[in-house]
Amino acid sequence: MSFIWSLIVGGIIGWLAGLIVGRNIPGGIIGNIIAGFVGAWLGTAVLGDWGPNVADFAIIPAIIGAAVLVILLSFIMRAFRKAD
DSSP, rough: OHHHHHHHHHHHHHHHHHHHHHHOOOTHHHHHHHHHHHHHHHHHHHOSSSSSSTEEEEEHHHHHHHHHHHHHHHHHHHHHHHHH
């Protein structure tokens, strides 16, 4: 049951990051979950484990990390589109 909550919270974090940045995450729901997990790891590694925790995610660093990840992915995707 904990794994399912982690997937849900990871997806919500990725979705919120996309809303904050104003860019869509490639891959839909799966992309949101991946961005949430990777963003949570990135945010926690850089900012630490502070703020409220939900399903073992420190929410504030996770959202900040996911937003940075979405920005980086959008720059990379734009560079590949210009190269074609």
